[in-house]
Amino acid sequence: MSRRPRRLLRRLMIFSAAAALSAAMATAPSGAEPANGEDPSWSGCFHRVNDTAEKLLPCIRAADLEHHMRAFQAIADANPGPDGHPSRNSGEPGYKASADYVAEIMRHSGYDVTIQNYKFFYFAFTGLPKFSETSPTPHDYTVVTDWNPGQAQGSATAPLQAAGGIVIPPTPAPSSTSGCTAADFTGFTAGHIALIQRGGCSYGVKVQNAQTAGATGVIIFNEGNPGRTGVVNGSLVDANGNRIVPQIPVAFTSFATGSDLLTQVNAGGSAVPTMTIDVQAVVNPNADDYNVIADSKEGDPDHTVVVDAHLDAIYGAGMLDNASGSTTILNIAQLLHKAKPHNKLRFIWFGGEELGLLGSTYYVNNLSAADKAKIGYDLDADVTATPNYDVGVLDPAGVDLFTRTVSTQFPPNVYKPSQVARDLGIKYFDSIGKKNILFSPVGTDAFTFNQAGIPASGVLTGQDCCKLDSDVALFGGTTGNFEGNVPGTDGGCVDNPFRWCDNFDNNDFAVMEFMSRGFGNMVINMAMADPLPTAAPAAPEAAPRTSSPATAGSRTAPTS
Numbered sequence: 001m002s003r004r005p006r007r008l009l010r011r012l013m014i015f016s017a018a019a020a021l022s023a024a025m026a027t028a029p030s031g032a033e034p035a036n037g038e039d040p041s042w043s044g045c046f047h048r049v050n051d052t053a054e055k056l057l058p059c060i061r062a063a064d065l066e067h068h069m070r071a072f073q074a075i076a077d078a079n080p081g082p083d084g085h086p087s088r089n090s091g092e093p094g095y096k097a098s099a100d101y102v103a104e105i106m107r108h109s110g111y112d113v114t115i116q117n118y119k120f121f122y123f124a125f126t127g128l129p130k131f132s133e134t135s136p137t138p139h140d141y142t143v144v145t146d147w148n149p150g151q152a153q154g155s156a157t158a159p160l161q162a163a164g165g166i167v168i169p170p171t172p173a174p175s176s177t178s179g180c181t182a183a184d185f186t187g188f189t190a191g192h193i194a195l196i197q198r199g200g201c202s203y204g205v206k207v208q209n210a211q212t213a214g215a216t217g218v219i220i221f222n223e224g225n226p227g228r229t230g231v232v233n234g235s236l237v238d239a240n241g242n243r244i245v246p247q248i249p250v251a252f253t254s255f256a257t258g259s260d261l262l263t264q265v266n267a268g269g270s271a272v273p274t275m276t277i278d279v280q281a282v283v284n285p286n287a288d289d290y291n292v293i294a295d296s297k298e299g300d301p302d303h304t305v306v307v308d309a310h311l312d313a314i315y316g317a318g319m320l321d322n323a324s325g326s327t328t329i330l331n332i333a334q335l336l337h338k339a340k341p342h343n344k345l346r347f348i349w350f351g352g353e354e355l356g357l358l359g360s361t362y363y364v365n366n367l368s369a370a371d372k373a374k375i376g377y378d379l380d381a382d383v384t385a386t387p388n389y390d391v392g393v394l395d396p397a398g399v400d401l402f403t404r405t406v407s408t409q410f411p412p413n414v415y416k417p418s419q420v421a422r423d424l425g426i427k428y429f430d431s432i433g434k435k436n437i438l439f440s441p442v443g444t445d446a447f448t449f450n451q452a453g454i455p456a457s458g459v460l461t462g463q464d465c466c467k468l469d470s471d472v473a474l475f476g477g478t479t480g481n482f483e484g485n486v487p488g489t490d491g492g493c494v495d496n497p498f499r500w501c502d503n504f505d506n507n508d509f510a511v512m513e514f515m516s517r518g519f520g521n522m523v524i525n526m527a528m529a530d531p532l533p534t535a536a537p538a539a540p541e542a543a544p545r546t547s548s549p550a551t552a553g554s555r556t557a558p559t560s
Contacts, residue, residue, distance in 0.1 A: 045058075045059030045335055046059075046334060046335065046337075047338075048338065049338045049339055049340075050335050050336055050338070050339055050524075051339040051340065051341075051524070051528070052524065052528075053520070053521050053524050053525065056332075056335055056336070056520050056524050057428075057517045057520050057521060057524075059335050060331060060332065060335065060513065060516045060517045060520050061513060062509040062510060062512065062513040064331055065327050065328070065331055065509060065512050065513065065516060066509050068323075068326075068327040068330055068331065069319060069323055069324070069327050069385075069504060069507060069509075070504065071101060072088065072098060072101075072317070072319060072323040072326070072327070073086075073317060073319060073323075073503060073504040075088060075094055075097045075098050075101060076088045076094050076313070076316070076317035076318070076319075076503075077317075078094075078097070079092065079093040079094030079097055080094075081094065081124060081316075082124045082125070082126045082281075082282045083124065083125055083126060083127065083500075085316055085500040086316060086317045086500070086503070087313065087316055087317065088311075088312065088313040088316075088317055088318050088323070089124065089312060089313050089314060089315070089316075089318070089354075090120065090122070090287075090289045090312040090351045090352045090354070090355060090358070091120065091122035091124070091284065091287040091288070091289060092124070094313075094317075095289070095290070095311070095312055095313070095351065096290065098311055098323075098326075099115065099290045099292050099311060099349065099351070102292050102294075102311065102326070102330060102349050103115060103292050103294075105330065105334065106292070106294035106330075106333060106347065109333065109334050109337040110297065110337045111294035111295060111296060111297070111333065111337070111347070112294065112295045112297065113292065113293065113294045114292075114293040114294075114295075115290055115291070115292060115293075116290065116291040116292075116293055116362070116363065117288055117289070117290055118288075118289055118290075118291075118351075118352075118358070118359070118362040119286050119287065119288065119289070120287055120289050120352055120355065120358050121243055121284075121285050121287070122282070122283065122284040122285075122287035123151045123281055123282070123283050123284075124281060124282045125149070125279070125280065125281050125497070125498075126280045126281055126282055127280050128143065128498060129143055129149040129249075129277075129278060129279040129280075130276060130277070130278040130279075131143070131146070131147045131149075131251045131253075131275075131276070131277050131278075132275070132276045133261075133273045133274070133275055133276075134157060134273075134274045134275065134276050135273065135274045136270055136271065136273065136274075137273070141251075141253070141257070143497070143498050144231075144496060144497060144498055144499075145231070145490075146231065146253065146254070146257060147231060147251050147252060147253040147254075147257070148231060148232065148233040148234075148251075148252045148253075148497075149249070149250065149251060149252075149277075149279045150203070150207070150218075150220075150234065150236050150246075150249070150250030150251070150252060150279075151235070151236055151281070152207070152236060152245065152246040152247070152248065152249055152250050152279065152281075153249065153279050153280055153281040153283065154216075154217070154246075154247060154248050154249040154277075154279060155249060155276075155277070155278040155279070155280075156193055156216035156217035156248065156249055156275075156276070156277050156278075157274065157275070157276040158191055158192050158193045158216050158217065158274065158275065159189075159192050159193070159272055159273070159274050159275075160192065160193050160194075160195050160219070160261060160264075160265055160272060160273050160274070160275050161188060161189055161192040161193070161194060161195065161265065162194075162195045162196075162262055162265050162266070163178050163179045163184045163185055163188070163194050163195065163196045163197075163206075163209075163210065164178065164179075164183065164184035164185070164186065165177045165178035165179065165180065165181075165184045165197070165200070166178045166195075166196075166197045166262065167197065167199075167223075168197075168224070168259055168262065169224070170223055170224030170225050170228075170255070171225065172225065172226070173225060174199050174200075174223055174225050174228065175199065175200075176197045176198065176199035176200055176223050177199060177200030177201065178196050178197035178198075178199065178200065178206070179194070179196035179197070179201075179205075179206035179209055179210060179220075180200045180201035180205060180206065180209070181209065182209055182212065182213070184196075184209065185209060185210065185212075185213035185215075188210075188213040188214065188215065189214070190213070190214025190215075191214060191216055192214075192215060192216065193215060193216060193217040193218065193219060193275050193277065194210040194213070194215040194217070194218050194219070195219050195221070195258065195261055195262060195265060196210065196218060196219070196220050196221075197220070197221060197223055197224075197258065198220060198221065198222050198223040198228065198232060198234075198560070199223045199228075199560070200560075201239065201560060202236075202237050202238060202239060202241075202559045202560045203220060203234040203235065203236055203237070203250075203252075203559060203560060204235075204236040204237045204238045204239075204243075204244040204246075204559070205238060205239055206218070206220060207220075207236060207244070207246045207248070207250055208238065208244060208246070210248070211246055211247065211248050215248060216248055217248050217249045217250070217251070217275070217277040218246075218248060218249075218250045218251070219250075219251045219252075219253060219258065219261070219275065219277070220232060220234065220250065220251070220252050220253070220258075221252075221253050221254060221255055221257060221258020221259070221261070222253070222254050222255040222258065223255065224255035224259065228255070229254060229255045229256070230254050230255075231252065231253055231254045231257075232252035232253065232254070232558075233252060233558075234252050234558055234559065234560075235558065235559045236250065236559075237559045241559070245283065245285065249277040249278065249279040250277070250279075251277050261273060261275075289312075289351040289352050289358065289359065290351050290359075291348055291349065291350050291351055291359045291360075291362070291363055292311065292348065292349040293346065293347075293348050293363075294333065294346070294347045294348075295344060295345070295346050295347075296336070296339075296341060296344055296345040296346075298339070298340040298341055298344070299340075299341040299342060299343050299344030299345060299527070300342060300343055300344055301344045301374060302374050303342075303343040303344065303374070303376050303531065303532050304343060304344045304345075304346050304374050304375050304376060304377075305341075305343050305344070305345055305346070305375075305376060305377045305378075305379065305523075305526045305527055305532070306346045306347075306348055306375055306377065306378045306379070306449070306454075307329050307332070307333070307345060307346070307347045307348070307378075307379045307381075307523055308329070308347070308348040308349070308350060308360070308378060308379070308380050308381070308445050308446075309322055309325035309326045309328065309329045309349060309350070309380065309381045309382065309445075310322050310325065310326070310349070310350045310351070310352075310353030310354070310359065310360075310382065310445055311326050311349035311350060311351060312350075312351050312352055312353055312354055312355075312359075313354070313502070314354035314355075314495060315495070315496065315497045315498070315499065315500065315502070316493075316499075316500040316501070316502050316503070317500075317502055317503050317504075318354075318502055319502050319503050319504050319506055319507055320383060320385060320386060320463055320483065320493070320494055320502050320506045320507050321354075321382075321383050321463050321494045321495065321502060322353070322381075322382055322383055324383055324384045324385040324507055324512060325380075325381035325382050325383055325384050326349055326381075327384075327512075328381045328384045328512070328515070328516040328519055329347055329349075329381050329519075330347075330349075331516065332516070332519070332520050332523055333345075333347045335520075336523070336524070336527070339524075339527070341527035341528060342527065342528050342529065342530045343376065343526070343527055343528075343529065343530075343532060345523075345527055346375075348360075348363065350363070350445050353382075353444075353445055354495070357444075357445055357447060357448050359445070360445035360448040360449070361448050363448075364448050364449065364452050372452065372454075375449075375454055376454070376455070376532035377417070377421065377454065377455050377456065377526055377532055377533075378445075378446055378449035378450075378454050378455070378456040378458075379421060379456070379457060379458055379519070379522050379523055379526065380394060380441070380444050380445055380446035380449075380456060380457075380458035381458055381459055381516075381519050382444045382445070382446075382458065382459075382460050383460050383461055383462065383463050383494075384459060384460070384461055384511070384512050384515040384516055384519070385461065385507035385508050385509065385511050385512035385515070386461035386462050386463055386482045386483065386507075386508065386511060387482075387483055387485055387506070387507070387508040387511070388462075388467055388477040388478060388480075388481065388482050388483060389461040389462060389475060389477065389482065389508070389511050389515075390437055390460075390461060390462040390467065390471050390474070390475055390482070391429055391434050391435065391436040391437065391459075391461065391474075391475060391515070391518075392436070392437055392438075392439045392459060392460035392461060392462060393422055393425040393426055393429070393436050393437070393438055393439070393457065393458075393459060393518075394418075394422065394438075394439060394440075394441055394444070394446055394456065394457045394458035394459065394460065395418060395419070395422050395438040395439070395440070395457065396408075396410050396414050396415055396418050396440065396441060396450050396455075396456065397415055397438070397440075398437075398438035398439045398440040398441075399438070399439060399440055406440070408440060408442050408447075410450040410451060410453075411450075411451075411453040413453055413455075414450050414453060414454065414455045414456070416533075417455035417532075417533040418450075418455040418456055418457050420455075420457075420526075420529075420533040421455075421456075421457035421458075421522045421525075421526055422438070422457040424457075424521050424522045424525050424526075425457060425459060425518050425519065425521065425522050427521070428517060428518040428521040429514075429518050432514060434475075434514065434518075435474045435475065437471070437474065439460055441456060441458075444458065444460070446458050455533070457522060458519070458522075459515050459518055459519045459522075461482070461511060461515055462482035463482050463483065463492070463494040463495065464481070464482060464491045464492060464494050464495050464496075465480060465481045465482065465488075465489050465490065465491045465492065466479065466480055466481065466482075466489055467479055467480060467481070467482050482494075483506055485505065485506060486501070486506075493506050494506075
């Protein structure tokens with residue numbers, strides 16, 4: 001770790017929208033072209049009617065995009081999270097300040113703005129969690145590299161005791177049911193820490209059973225079958241998929257670490273390890289989150305095009321993921337404020353995407369049938385400035401983010417019309433000599449719309465890991481982490497806890513400019529489309545055009 005986090009909860013600072021605007025926006029004479037970082041509202045582009053791609057796209061410029069990115073970084077810096085680091089995470093002041101910033105700009109640009117509030121379960125670490133063997137062989141495990149904390153707070157130092165049902169050596173296919181029943185804790189000594197193997201039931205069920213048996217902490221290690229060997233990062237839910245809040249700390253680790261600990265336990269006597277798990281956090285099961293919704297005054301309300309990006313971060317400032325996408329649609333919305341689209345434009349900045357598409361799910365689920373029928377299309381911008389980039393174009397028939405296969409099935413009516421905006425993106429990227437790949441909406445807010453039967457496309461440049469040899473052949477760069485500033489294959493800054501490095505300098509503004517223009521080509525053409533593309537139900541395409549996806553969106557942890 002390059003910075004030592006503070007163990008004490010720092011006082012949260014509320015950063016108002018007015019303060020954000022005054023800190024971020026420079027002033028210039030009316031009609032002047034913007035200098036580097038100045039607000040595009042002063043540019044000639046902002047004051048004209050940008051109702052064609054030929055007018056709009058040249059006005060999407062790196063300097064203006066950079067302006068908003070600096071504002072989002074300033075908001076994060078002024079609003080440290082409970083861990084003391086800059087933050088725009090849902091449920092924290094930095095997210096609310098980001099929402100206020102966007103809402104104020106959209107009101108100033110003439111849009112009708114609504115703030116949609118919903119509740120969610122908030123959990124945030126307040127310091128660096130600790131997992132260690134205190135005896136007989138003292139050893140500290142490194143968070144993320146060696147283990148991940150579960151979303152449960154508490155502290156325990158106690159002897160380790162294995163639950164029943166552990167299968168070692170592991171079978172070729174998953175077969176362990178360790179910790180899944182109360183019988184697996186027969187003879188368990190209250191006050192000990194339980195060692196449990198993955199498999200057979202949800203992690204939450206295992207933890208509940210251990211807690212009932214008197215365990216003061218739980219270590220869950222991976223099962224050891226093919227594809228189930230590395231460090232686990234799990235969600236704590238019960239058998240029905242509902243989140244649980246254990247009263248004891250939980251450590252997830254790899255098969256190798258777990259099997260080594262089991263060997264010590266089985267040796268007995270003085271070889272039995274005493275372990276420490278220390279996880280401190282802030283928990284609010286009824287926290288507030290917000291979607292910012294901004295409607296154009298012009299356009300047919302019965303034929304609405306949603307243009308969205310998620311506004312929330314995770315584990316810090318969230319500048320690449322996803323201040324970049326939020327900036328892309330904010331800049332485009334400003335430039336279109338005088339256009340008279342044929343179809344109503346609805347720009348939405350969603351909260352809670354990183355926590356499992358919470359904002360978009362709440363929005364879509366709370367639409368009436370009549371209002372849902374008015375939404376003809378969704379366009380999603382999720383990460384648009386990756387240094388070691390891919391050029392990703394969203395297609396419901398694209399490859400899954402993690403398996404790199406076509407797996408998710410959507411209502412059949414979404415496939416054909418989704419190709420219309422997809423092809424608009426491809427056309428622009430082809431025109432500037434950029435190759436592209438097709439990626440699935442899984443993990444993005446477009447997934448929510450596709451599942452609801454609404455066609456969708458969008459753009460993405462990739463984050464986390466890993467860029468493949470086939471990607472390098474198309475786009476250059478290097479294999480491994482998409483964030484070229486963070487070489488290796490460990491995921492870089494985005495979506496990784498306790499690194500706090502997804503900051504302003506984790507973005508490439510030349511990439512952001514051409515990706516935003518490609519996305520702008522989708523937006524302006526769909527805004528002016530008469531009619532919006534519709535098609536009879538159609539089967540999905542057999543395969544994407546390439547085999548290499550970008551990576552995107554929420555990292556919803558496995559539950560079992």
